[in-house]
Amino acid sequence: MSDQIPIKKITFGRVFWPSLVAAITVSLIGALIWILVIGSLFSTESFAVNEKTVLHMTLDGDIGEVSQTSLNTTTFSIDTQLGVANILFALNAAKTDPKIEGIFLEMNSINCGIATAREIRNAINDFEKSGKFVVAYNNGEVITTKEFYIASAANESYGFPTSNMEFLGLGAEMMYFKGMLDKLEIEMQVIRGSNNDFKSAVEPFFRTDMSDSARHQTETLLTGIWQDMRTDIAKDRGLTAKDLDDLAENASIITVKDAVKHKLIDAAKYRDEVLSIIAKKVKVKANKDIELLAFSKYAKERFLDDQVIMVENEPNIAVILTEGGVSTKGDGLSSEKVCKMIRDARDNPSIKTIVLRVNSPGGSALASDEIWREVKLTNKKKKVIVSMSDVAASGGYFIAAPGATIFAQPTTITGSIGVFGVIPFTGNMLENKLGLSFDRVGTNKHSVMTTNRKLNEDEIILIQGQVDDIYDQFKSIVAEGRGMTKEQVGIIARGRVWTGRDAMAVGLIDKMGGLSDAIKYAAKESGISKKKVLYYPLVKEDKLAALLEMVDNSSEQASIKSAEMPKEFLRYYEKLKVLESYTGIQMRMPLEVTFN
Numbered sequence: 001m002s003d004q005i006p007i008k009k010i011t012f013g014r015v016f017w018p019s020l021v022a023a024i025t026v027s028l029i030g031a032l033i034w035i036l037v038i039g040s041l042f043s044t045e046s047f048a049v050n051e052k053t054v055l056h057m058t059l060d061g062d063i064g065e066v067s068q069t070s071l072n073t074t075t076f077s078i079d080t081q082l083g084v085a086n087i088l089f090a091l092n093a094a095k096t097d098p099k100i101e102g103i104f105l106e107m108n109s110i111n112c113g114i115a116t117a118r119e120i121r122n123a124i125n126d127f128e129k130s131g132k133f134v135v136a137y138n139n140g141e142v143i144t145t146k147e148f149y150i151a152s153a154a155n156e157s158y159g160f161p162t163s164n165m166e167f168l169g170l171g172a173e174m175m176y177f178k179g180m181l182d183k184l185e186i187e188m189q190v191i192r193g194s195n196n197d198f199k200s201a202v203e204p205f206f207r208t209d210m211s212d213s214a215r216h217q218t219e220t221l222l223t224g225i226w227q228d229m230r231t232d233i234a235k236d237r238g239l240t241a242k243d244l245d246d247l248a249e250n251a252s253i254i255t256v257k258d259a260v261k262h263k264l265i266d267a268a269k270y271r272d273e274v275l276s277i278i279a280k281k282v283k284v285k286a287n288k289d290i291e292l293l294a295f296s297k298y299a300k301e302r303f304l305d306d307q308v309i310m311v312e313n314e315p316n317i318a319v320i321l322t323e324g325g326v327s328t329k330g331d332g333l334s335s336e337k338v339c340k341m342i343r344d345a346r347d348n349p350s351i352k353t354i355v356l357r358v359n360s361p362g363g364s365a366l367a368s369d370e371i372w373r374e375v376k377l378t379n380k381k382k383k384v385i386v387s388m389s390d391v392a393a394s395g396g397y398f399i400a401a402p403g404a405t406i407f408a409q410p411t412t413i414t415g416s417i418g419v420f421g422v423i424p425f426t427g428n429m430l431e432n433k434l435g436l437s438f439d440r441v442g443t444n445k446h447s448v449m450t451t452n453r454k455l456n457e458d459e460i461i462l463i464q465g466q467v468d469d470i471y472d473q474f475k476s477i478v479a480e481g482r483g484m485t486k487e488q489v490g491i492i493a494r495g496r497v498w499t500g501r502d503a504m505a506v507g508l509i510d511k512m513g514g515l516s517d518a519i520k521y522a523a524k525e526s527g528i529s530k531k532k533v534l535y536y537p538l539v540k541e542d543k544l545a546a547l548l549e550m551v552d553n554s555s556e557q558a559s560i561k562s563a564e565m566p567k568e569f570l571r572y573y574e575k576l577k578v579l580e581s582y583t584g585i586q587m588r589m590p591l592e593v594t595f596n
Contacts, residue, residue: 047301049099050291052282055090057105057295059120059150063087063112065321065359065389066537067300082296084116084389085321085357085535088516089306090299091123095130101282102133104274104292105154107147108140113359113390114225115409115500117146118232119514121153125236128155133281137274138256138265139163145170145229148264152233156277159256161268167253169245170222170229174214176204185428189455191463192420192495193471199418199495217496221413224499228410237264307539315534317522318345319355319515326363326371326395333360333396335367341536342374346381351534353526354378355518356403357387362394365419365470371399372477379404383525387518388412388509393497394419397508398474401481405525406509407518408500415508417478418495419471421463427452482507 059082067083094100105124110117128134136154138147143165151157159165181188188205200214210218230241247253247262259265269277275287284290320341324332345354356375362368378384379402386403388396393416400406408414430436430452440448446459455463475489482489484507492498492506503509511521523531 047297047305049097049293049298051099052101052284053099053291053293054101054278054282055094055103055295055298056292057103058108059105059110059147060108061111063110063116063120065323065357067303082299083321084119084515085319086299086303087120088123088514089303090295091127092516093302094298095127095132100132102135102278103127103295104278105134105136105151107136107138107143107151110144110147110150112146113413114146114149114229114411115388115390115413115514116359117150118228118409118411119389121150121232122514123516124150124153128153135274135278135281137271138165138259139271142166143256148259149229149233152236152264157265158267158269158274158277159259159265161256161270163256165253165256165259167244167248167259167264168251169248170226172218172222174204174210176208178204178206178208181205185432187425187428187454189423189425189460190420191423191460191467193418193467194464195490196418196420196471196495198497199416199420202420202422205422220502221497221499224502225411228499228501233264239263304539307535310532310534311538313532314350315348315532316350316352316526316528317355317519317531317533318348318351318353318536319357319519319533320345320536321357323359323389326360326367326399328364328367328370333363333371335364335370337537338371338399339374342371342378345534345536346374346378351382352528353382353522354384355387355515355522356384356400357389357515357518358392358396358400359389360393360396360399361391361413362396362398362416365395368395368398372402375399376402383522385518385522385525387513387515388414388500389515394495398477401478403481405511405521407511407513407521408503408509409514410499410501410512412500412503414498414500414503415492416495416497417474417489417493419467419474420495421467423455423463424451425454427454478508
């Protein structure tokens with residue numbers, strides 16, 4: 001009989017408890033590591049600039065009024081927007097910063113209006129007056145007219161040898177929905193203010209092409225903007241406006257080499273060659289020795305430092321930055337947010353004057369009226385100087401009208417003094433396409449006003465009267481703000497848009513200039529010798545945004561971006577969202593023009 005080795009039972013407790021302790025220990029160690037990592041990202045290490053620094057100014061993506069970074073849940077990507085205020089502030093600060101030698105400017109698919117582009121290029125010209133250099137590099141598959149427009153402000157401008165280039169003038173293409181709506185058996189019941197023949201925003205719903213009024217105003221707008229762009233480029237490139245017009249007319253500029261031949265760009269060079277030029281300027285031996293610093297980081301850090309100090313330092317000028325469609329609540333230019341900012345600035349005893357920055361195609365008539373009221377009340381207590389950006393049209397101009405003085409760029413889309421309402425009739429589509437039917441009961445004749453039945457004649461007259469009342473109020477507000485009669489306003493109204501230069505000729509604005517000009521003027525008018533500017537919305541350190549920007553710059557972001565929706569699809573998606581937001585009577589720009 002052989003010896004048997006006794007088998008010792010292992011109890012549940014001897015397995016469970018050590019495993020639990022081990023799991024908890026590993027989790028705690030993991031949590032500690034994450035705390036250390038996140039803590040390092042959110043460290044309060046002060047921002048420092050090294051000697052002989054060159055700011056790497058990469059203008060890429062959206063440029064709006066306010067800098068912001070957010071996670072886009074629609075595209076599962078990180079959206080970043082650099083604000084004009086930050087850009088102008090940083091360029092002005094860099095002029096006198098002894099550690100900044102110059103700027104290396106690279107353009108890449110910038111998204112902004114022509115007035116914003118002009119404001120940036122003017123600030124670049126101003127920076128160059130300090131004696132410091134700006135070297136621009138035009139690269140990418142296609143260099144657009146707008147990108148070249150900004151880059152042409154640089155002392156020296158180079159281009160990638162095989163890049164294509166667009167320099168063909170300005171054009172606009174409109175999309176019309178009537179044919180599609182007819183097929184779907186949807187009818188858009190459009191009611192415009194009387195004599196609002198230039199209010200062409202609603203034409204796509206009931207026409208298949210441009211009306212004569214729409215064509216005339218669009219041609220006039222594009223011609224005026226193109227004239228100013230040619231003048232600016234010609235001045236910086238040593239050419240004439242006619243030279244540039246001839247180049248565009250004959251499609252002479254298709255590649256960078258064409259641009260070099262016709263003196264729009266100094267030379268065709270690869271990026272390392274351009275860096276070698278910069279290396280010589282800062283007197284370092286190799287490209288890798290150039291002390292490059294991201295302009296966006298410099299701009300945000302310098303702006304944040306200034307504003308943190310300014311909050312506690314009795315600011316004397318408030319700059320309120322607004323952009324987007326006018327609405328009562330939500331994103332964009334909402335009366336809920338803007339009215340609060342205006343009241344805060346008005347009630348701040350150290351604030352002597354206010355600059356209201358407007359970049360809006362308009363929107364809700366009610367929300368526009370709410371903001372107008374706050375501007376008017378404030379202007380009685382302290383002067384409100386208005387600075388109009390890319391566009392201040394319809395509701396956007398409505399809120400600017402009571403300003404003591406109005407500034408605009410020559411290319412600012414201005415005016416569109418008009419009103420419209422759109423009521424869809426979907427009954428035929430729902431009945432004929434889906435087999436739905438409707439019946440109604442009401443206590444009175446108009447108790448059930450619905451999109452499932454057409455408006456009758458009395459109801460159309462009722463709504464037309466409401467639209468005309470708001471249009472009449474709009475003309476009265478402009479007349480009061482601009483020192484005109486209502487009849488005079490009526491001649492230049494009719495829903496028409498003007499360039500800033502033409503708007504000045506007809507009396508809708510007072511002075512040509514950008515945000516910096518408006519701030520200087522506000523200080524002078526209020527007797528302020530030392531400007532202390534506080535920007536609204538108040539700037540705060542956003543550590544989450546900083547983390548998102550770090551992720552955006554990491555290699556892992558490439559796999560996320562590959563899942564983005566096509567840009568054209570997103571553009572139409574955004575249009576649909578705007579249409580869906582229409583409630584009540586609207587004050588909106590008569591057309592939408594996108595400049596490449």
